[in-house]
Amino acid sequence: MKQFLFPCTILLLATLHFTTITAQSPAQAPAPPGPTNTTKILEKAGQYNNLIRLLVSTQVGDQIDTQLNNSNQGMTLFAPTDNAFSSLKSGTLNSLTDQDKVELLQFHVLPTFVSTAQFQTVSNPLRTQAGNANSGQFLLNVTTTGNQVNLTTGVVNATVANTIYTDGKLAIYQVDKVLLPRSLFGPPAPAPAPKPEKGSPPTSSDTPSDSSKDTSGAMGHSSSKIVSFAVAVMITASCL
Numbered sequence: 700m701k702q703f704l705f706p707c708t709i710l711l712l713a714t715l716h717f718t719t720i721t722a723q724s725p726a727q728a729p730a731p732p733g734p735t736n737t738t739k740i741l742e743k744a745g746q747y748n749n750l751i752r753l754l755v756s757t758q759v760g761d762q763i764d765t766q767l768n769n770s771n772q773g774m775t776l777f778a779p780t781d782n783a784f785s786s787l788k789s790g791t792l793n794s795l796t797d798q799d800k801v802e803l804l805q806f807h808v809l810p811t812f813v814s815t816a817q818f819q820t821v822s823n824p825l826r827t828q829a830g831n832a833n834s835g836q837f838l839l840n841v842t843t844t845g846n847q848v849n850l851t852t853g854v855v856n857a858t859v860a861n862t863i864y865t866d867g868k869l870a871i872y873q874v875d876k877v878l879l880p881r882s883l884f885g886p887p888a889p890a891p892a893p894k895p896e897k898g899s900p901p902t903s904s905d906t907p908s909d910s911s912k913d914t915s916g917a918m919g920h921s922s923s924k925i926v927s928f929a930v931a932v933m934i935t936a937s938c939l
């Protein structure tokens with residue numbers, strides 16, 4: 700009986716150990732060996748599945764890694780959480796063309812390394828990878844109070860919540876909103892309000908197609924914990 704119990708105990712301990720490891724919150728990960736892999740860093744951090752999918756499909760993730768390797772300016776990425784994506788209005792992403800998605804992602808990337816301290820002194824608007832900030836179409840402004848860093852695009856206000864990763868070359872910050880640029884989501888250029896006239900065509904409000912939201916996240920930590928626990932229970936049961 701003892702001989703039989705022994706491997707069971709090992710198996711059980713191993714399972715519980717795995718549970719503990721996966722449950723640990725990934726604090727600032729050390730620089731992985733070799734070239735920086737932005738999507739890998741985000742995978743480790745968890746809760747960025749929507750962002751990762753977009754970084755891969757638009758190839759902006761590769762662009763960041765290549766640019767990091769080829770410049771000494773560093774890079775900064777604002778990383779919206781899966782929650783930020785799921786709080787977007789339904790159909791927001793589906794209404795975008797592939798080129799729009801590239802712009803949206805590039806709008807989250809600065810072609811320089813910006814430390815948390817440097818946010819206090821950067822000049823507005825920030826220069827993003829998406830294009831000319833001064834045109835107002837890709838405006839991204841920073842406001843700070845104490846250690847709190849907020850961003851505004853003119854369409855949304857976001858808060859920089861956490862440093863996910865920093866190594867002096869690449870900084871990745873968690874943001875609580877998807878940064879929607881004016882170019883794609885802003886109101887059309889303000890025109891002088893026309894006086895209503897007889898026979899003028901009705902203004903058609905542009906309602907985006909209400910297609911399904913892009914929210915399918917991968918299994919989170921809490922559910923993997925539950926699975927591990929269930930496995931542990933099953934092993935225990937089979938050992939009895």
Ligand SMILES: *[C@@H]1O[C@H](CO)[C@@H](O)[C@H](O)[C@H]1NC(C)=O
Nearest residue numbers: 734736737738739740742764
């Ligand atoms: C970066 O990491 C992702 C996920 O781990 C992997 O799919 C991809 O191939 C990696 N890219 C490079 C250039 O190694």
Ligand SMILES: *[C@@H]1O[C@H](CO)[C@@H](O)[C@H](O)[C@H]1NC(C)=O
Nearest residue numbers: 734735764765766767768769
């Ligand atoms: C990084 O740059 C070096 C030389 O500058 C080059 O040999 C290497 O292929 C580059 N790696 C990637 C992943 O771009």
Ligand SMILES: *[C@@H]1O[C@H](CO)[C@@H](O)[C@H](O)[C@H]1NC(C)=O
Nearest residue numbers: 842843844847848849857858
């Ligand atoms: C930043 O945003 C938070 C939450 O919206 C708000 O309470 C705070 O006043 C803002 N701070 C600045 C400096 O804009």
Ligand SMILES: *[C@@H]1O[C@H](CO)[C@@H](O)[C@H](O)[C@H]1NC(C)=O
Nearest residue numbers: 823824838839840851852853
């Ligand atoms: C962004 O900052 C610029 C420069 O300070 C300012 O002119 C502009 O009004 C700001 N826009 C928003 C939406 O905060």
Ligand SMILES: *[C@@H]1O[C@H](CO)[C@@H](O)[C@H](O)[C@H]1NC(C)=O
Nearest residue numbers: 850851852853854855856857
């Ligand atoms: C963003 O913040 C500014 C200043 O605090 C406020 O005037 C504006 O209404 C906010 N915009 C949104 C979309 O919350």
